[in-house]
Amino acid sequence: MKLTTKLLTATAIVAASGAFAEDLEVMHWWTSGGEAAAVGELAKAFDATGNKWVDAAIAGGDAARAVMVSRLTGGDPMGAFQFNHGRQAEELIEAGLLRDITDIAEAEGWTDIINPPSLLESCTVDGRIYCAPVNIHSWQWLWLSHKAYDDAGLDVPTNWDEYVASASALNDAGKLPLAMGQQGWQQRGLFNTLFAALVPNEVFLAVYDDKDADVAAGADVARVFAAAADAREMASNSTVQNWNDATNLVITGQAGGQIMGDWAQGEFAVAEQVAGTDYSCLPGLGVTELLSTGGDAFYFPVLTDEAQIAAQSELAALMLRPDTQVAFNLAKGSLPVRGDIDLSAANDCMQKGLALLADGAILPDTAQLITPDTADQISTLFIEFFADSSITVEDAQVQFASIIATAR
Amino acid sequence: MSSTRPNQLFRNKSAKIAAIPMIVTALLVFVGGTIWTVVYSFTNSGLLPRLQWVGLDQYERLWTTRKWLVSIENLAIYGLCMLVLVFVIGFILAALIDQKIRFEDTIRTVILYPYALSFVVTGLVWQWMLNPEFGVQKVVRGWGWESFTFDPLYSADIAIYGVLIAGIWQGSGLVMVLMLAGLRGIDQDVWKASRVDGIPTWKAYIFVIIPMMRPVFVTTLVIVVTGIVKIYDLIVAQTGGGPGISTEVPAKYVYDMMFQANNLGQGFAASTMMLVTVALIVIPWAILEFGGSKHRD
Numbered sequence: 142m143k144l145t146t147k148l149l150t151a152t153a154i155v156a157a158s159g160a161f162a163e164d165l166e167v168m169h170w171w172t173s174g175g176e177a178a179a180v181g182e183l184a185k186a187f188d189a190t191g192n193k194w195v196d197a198a199i200a201g202g203d204a205a206r207a208v209m210v211s212r213l214t215g216g217d218p219m220g221a222f223q224f225n226h227g228r229q230a231e232e233l234i235e236a237g238l239l240r241d242i243t244d245i246a247e248a249e250g251w252t253d254i255i256n257p258p259s260l261l262e263s264c265t266v267d268g269r270i271y272c273a274p275v276n277i278h279s280w281q282w283l284w285l286s287h288k289a290y291d292d293a294g295l296d297v298p299t300n301w302d303e304y305v306a307s308a309s310a311l312n313d314a315g316k317l318p319l320a321m322g323q324q325g326w327q328q329r330g331l332f333n334t335l336f337a338a339l340v341p342n343e344v345f346l347a348v349y350d351d352k353d354a355d356v357a358a359g360a361d362v363a364r365v366f367a368a369a370a371d372a373r374e375m376a377s378n379s380t381v382q383n384w385n386d387a388t389n390l391v392i393t394g395q396a397g398g399q400i401m402g403d404w405a406q407g408e409f410a411v412a413e414q415v416a417g418t419d420y421s422c423l424p425g426l427g428v429t430e431l432l433s434t435g436g437d438a439f440y441f442p443v444l445t446d447e448a449q450i451a452a453q454s455e456l457a458a459l460m461l462r463p464d465t466q467v468a469f470n471l472a473k474g475s476l477p478v479r480g481d482i483d484l485s486a487a488n489d490c491m492q493k494g495l496a497l498l499a500d501g502a503i504l505p506d507t508a509q510l511i512t513p514d515t516a517d518q519i520s521t522l523f524i525e526f527f528a529d530s531s532i533t534v535e536d537a538q539v540q541f542a543s544i545i546a547t548a549r
Numbered sequence: 550m551s552s553t554r555p556n557q558l559f560r561n562k563s564a565k566i567a568a569i570p571m572i573v574t575a576l577l578v579f580v581g582g583t584i585w586t587v588v589y590s591f592t593n594s595g596l597l598p599r600l601q602w603v604g605l606d607q608y609e610r611l612w613t614t615r616k617w618l619v620s621i622e623n624l625a626i627y628g629l630c631m632l633v634l635v636f637v638i639g640f641i642l643a644a645l646i647d648q649k650i651r652f653e654d655t656i657r658t659v660i661l662y663p664y665a666l667s668f669v670v671t672g673l674v675w676q677w678m679l680n681p682e683f684g685v686q687k688v689v690r691g692w693g694w695e696s697f698t699f700d701p702l703y704s705a706d707i708a709i710y711g712v713l714i715a716g717i718w719q720g721s722g723l724v725m726v727l728m729l730a731g732l733r734g735i736d737q738d739v740w741k742a743s744r745v746d747g748i749p750t751w752k753a754y755i756f757v758i759i760p761m762m763r764p765v766f767v768t769t770l771v772i773v774v775t776g777i778v779k780i781y782d783l784i785v786a787q788t789g790g791g792p793g794i795s796t797e798v799p800a801k802y803v804y805d806m807m808f809q810a811n812n813l814g815q816g817f818a819a820s821t822m823m824l825v826t827v828a829l830i831v832i833p834w835a836i837l838e839f840g841g842s843k844h845r846d
Contacts, residue, residue, distance in 0.1 A: 207808035214597060229811070232596035323791060380703075382789070514595070517810035521616050521794060528793030529705055547610075 163452040165220035166195040167439075168212075170205035171473075173385040175407020179473035183275075186465045192452050195220070202326070213238050218442030220449060221456055226263045226272050226438035227509035233440075234266050240441040240450075245457050246270040254461070256480035257434055257498070263509050264438060272438040273457045275466075276475035279432035279494065280402045280506070281334050283423040284409075288394030289316045300427030301338065301368070304398060308375045311397045319375035320387035320396035321527070325520030327384055328527045331400045332519075333507055335368045337433060338426040342504060349510040354546035358538060366534040366541075372400070373527050391420065400426070406474025406490055416489035424493055432497050435506025436475070515548040583824065590817035598813055607818035617819065620797040623709050627798070628777040630713050631720070635773055638717065639724025644754065646725070647732045657729070661722040668719070672786025675715035676702065702788055705795035712787055712796055719783075720776065724769055731765030732758070767838065778827055799823050 165187070171180045177198075184194035197219065199205035206229070209222050213233060224230050233239050246252070246261075255261045255274065264272040283304065290297045290307075293314035298304040308318040321327060337345055340361045347356040356362065379396070381387050388408045390396035399405065406422070414420055425431045439460060441453045459465055466477040471486060476494050484495060497503070507516065522544065526537045593603045611617050642660060646653055663671065678684040681700040689697040701711035735758055743753040759766075781800035788796040799819060807816035 203809050210596060210808070210811075232811070236597050512595075513809070513811040514815075517805065517812075524791070525615075525793045528791060528795070 162191050162193060163448045164193045164195050165449065165452045165456060166197050167221045167223075167456075168197045168199065168205065168209055168219050169223035170199055170202045171223070172198050172200040173404075173408065174411040175404065175472065175474060178411065179407065179469050179475075182468040182472050183460065183465065186459055186462075186468070187456055190455055190459065192455060213442055218444060220444070220453060221439050221441050223437050224272070224440050225435060225506075225508045226260075226274060226440075227435065227506065228512050229508065230272070230440060231266070234271050238442060239271050240443050240453065241269045241271060242273065242441060242454075242457050243270045245454055246273075249458050249461060251461065254479040254481060256478070257501075257503055259434060259503075259505060259509070260436060260438075260478055272440045273460045274436055274438045274478045275460050276470055276473060277432075277434050277436045277478060277498070278402050278404060278475050278506075279424070279434065280330050281337055281425045281432055282403055282405065282490075283398055283400055283426045284388070284391050284405055285398040285421040285423070286391045286394050286396065287419055287421065289314075289391070289397045292316065292394060293397075297421050298427075300423065301335075302428075304426075305368075305371050305375070307397065308371075316394075317376075317378055317390060317396040318398070319372055319379065320381065320390040320399040321372070321376040321379045322382050322384045322387045323380070323524075323528070324382060324384075325517075325524045327387075327401070328523035329516065329520045330402065331372060332365070332369050332523055333433075334400050334426065335372070336362075336365045337431065337504055338428045339365055339368055342431070345504060348545055349507055350505070352545050352548045354542045357545040358542035362541070363534070363538060366538050369523075369526070369537075370534050373530060376527065377530065403474050403476070403490070403494060406488075407472065410472075410474060410488075422490040422493065424497060430497060431502040431504055432494060433504045433506040434498075435508050436478070511548055515544060518544045586817050587821050587824075590814060590821045592814050594813035594817070596811040596813070603814070607814045608822075610815065611818050611822065616794050616797055617799070617802055619794050620799045620802045623796060624777070624780070624798050626709055627713055627716065627780065628774075630710075631716050631777055632770075632773060634713075634717050635720050635724050636769070638721045639769075640728050642721065642725040643728035643732055646729060657726065661726055663719045664722045666719065668780075668782040669786040671715050671719045672783045672788075675711070675718070676787045679711050679714070703792060705792050708788060708792060708795045712783060715783060715787060716780070720773065724773065727765055727769045727772075728762070731762040734765075735761060774830075778823070 167184075169180060171177060180196070180198070184196060187194045199208055202225075206224070209219070209224075210233070212219060214236075218238070230239065251261060251270070252258075260274040260277065261270065264270050264274060283301065285297050285304070287297055289311065293307075293311050293316055295307055295310055298307055311318045321331065336348075344356060344359075344361045347353045348362065379387065379390075381390065384401055384405070385408050387396070387399050388401060388405045389412075391399045392409060392412045392414060409416070409420055416422060439457070441457060444450055444453065461479065463479070463482045466479060466482055467484060467486070470477045470484070471491075474491065476491065476498060477484065480499070484491065487495065511519075519541070522537065522540050526532050589598050589600075590607055591602055591604060592599060593601050593606070646657060650656070666674075679700060679702045681687065681698075681703065686697060686699045689699070701707045701714075739757060739761070740753070743757055748757075779800060780798055781804065784790060784796055784798050784801055790797045790801055800823070803816045803819045803823070806812050806819060
């Protein structure tokens with residue numbers, strides 16, 4: 142009897158304290174220089190709470206997602222994992238594999254601080270919150286190398302059309318006009334960036350939100366495909382695979398520019414380049430200044446061990462605290478998810494992004510609108526389109542419209 | 550009939566008991582897994598399996614998807630070329646080594662070595678070898694042939710042949726060793742007899758020796774064909790399916806669908822089609838090979 146009581150008391154103490162050091166395995170795919178620096182900030186903040194961040198990084202989002210999902214469905218959940226929130230996690234939530242963190246969100250007042258609110262909506266299923274958004278990433282950036290343009294004796298372009306016009310002169314100077322990694326997600330992202338920047342928002346939403354195949358086959362989208370054909374021409378000598386290798390071509394002045402999300406910013410920062418003097422960034426390609434508000438979020442699998450659950454809660458709450466947000470986002474080059482913190486340390490490009498965010502010049506990210514299945518089909522289309530210049534703009538658009546027609 | 554003899558079922562009792570775990574595993578894992586996959590290929594399973602029937606939708610989509618059609622075509626090209634070339638090269642190497650040459654052990658080891666490498670290493674090695682800036686093209690140009698061009702991996706029409714080169718380099722050593730074992734199994738008297746009859750060596754190989762080596766050929770065929778159908782890692786390491794989708798293969802389509810597109814149903818449909826294809830080849834062959842074996846024993 143006595144022993145049982147003692148044991149019970151002991152358990153109660155352990156459960157109540159919660160401050161016990163606990164190892165929490167966190168999976169993510171942040172492996173490039175800037176990304177690793179950013180994740181280091183999160184780990185540092187988490188370790189400061191007395192817990193221990195066990196880093197489990199897997200290079201490449203596609204590979205990482207496959208491992209994460211198979212570990213979750215195979216009954217071997219990790220402590221927490223990074224995902225692009227939106228429709229990727231829908232089914233995991235429906236299957237009850239992910240922890241409902243509504244209580245933490247309410248205690249921390251997330252509904253009041255997260256801006257834009259669509260970020261939290263993407264984490265919400267049937268009124269319950271399942272993930273902690275940590276940053277805002279936008280795709281609509283054109284990065285230009287000042288060195289490449291100086292070497293070629295040209296002025297740095299200020300919008301997409303000037304950029305396309307400068308391509309032949311760059312070619313003559315032995316520079317690659319457009320650096321593009323030969324991976325489907327990068328090519329799809331480039332197309333979607335052209336799409337968001339060159340035609341009105343209604344068209345973008347009609348295609349990706351309403352899945353209107355007639356609009357996808359129409360004249361507005363034809364303009365986007367024509368621009369994509371220009372990009373294909375400009376990137377025809379680009380043989381790199383990874384996005385950061387392509388960014389490196391811009392940093393070293395071997396390439397004129399790259400269309401890539403704001404995470405490229407982190408690479409420029411690691412290379413100690415200064416925005417405005419070493420490189421330029423044009424949100425919305427300098428045509429329509431707007432940003433899509435996708436981003437990264439952390440999800441927490443359902444666990445049974447009390448101490449692990451407590452550590453999860455601590456990590457979730459910590460991720461949105463002002464200090465963590467500033468340190469993390471400055472390193473990663475992304476925008477913070479709360480509008481009430483001081484980011485005066487941010488550079489030129491990030492300030493532009495913050496201003497757009499404050500003005501509400503935003504679009505939802507495609508990851509929040511289309512399923513991974515549809516995204517994969519579109520990727521395949523553009524892998525083909527960018528690798529094979531014999532595919533005509535018209536053919537590609539017909540295929541694109543048929544993908545949109547079957548999208549859910 | 551069986552009543553006159555002890556019951557067949559209880560003969561070799563201990564051997565049969567010993568085989569039970571393997572039989573259960575085979576039934577549960579292989580047959581059970583196969584049936585499960587086929588059943589779920591008629592559903593709209595996404596990231597997780599779910600039983601919502603959609604009939605033949607997944608198959609309709611599969612056979613209208615260009616990536617799948619390209620994959621099938623690539624497997625056919627790769628499979629046919631691989632099969633023919635690896636047999637021809639493997640046999641010729643074996644026949645040459647069988648001429649009682651010096652340093653046979655060394656040469657045999659050198660040729661077999663690539664087989665000890667995984668497909669991932671093979672793929673990466675040949676990715677570099679075929680890279681115009683580091684590999685074969687650069688070396689030949691360095692010798693003075695300035696216009697020499699050899700970059701199969703960068704041209705969509707012939708990229709699959711670049712993969713084929715790597716496959717042959719890796720696989721022909723194994724075929725050679727198997728063939729060599731077969732050649733060594735041929736009685737020397739057969740050679741003596743053919744020489745006495747004045748038959749040219751090449752004729753002796755084709756009309757006497759090769760027919761005698763039938764069992765070795767069948768074994769080698771099975772090993773090579775299974776290697777071809779499951780090809781995946783070589784592609785991933787060497788080309789990643791590119792340029793464009795020109796080196797996609799069925800196994801990669803299945804993986805991409807299941808783990809990238811979160812569309813299990815589509816992946817199951819594709820793997821079911823792979824199973825059907827293999828069954829269409831293997832079952833007639835198995836009937837021919839083993840079906841009439843009773844009277845032979």
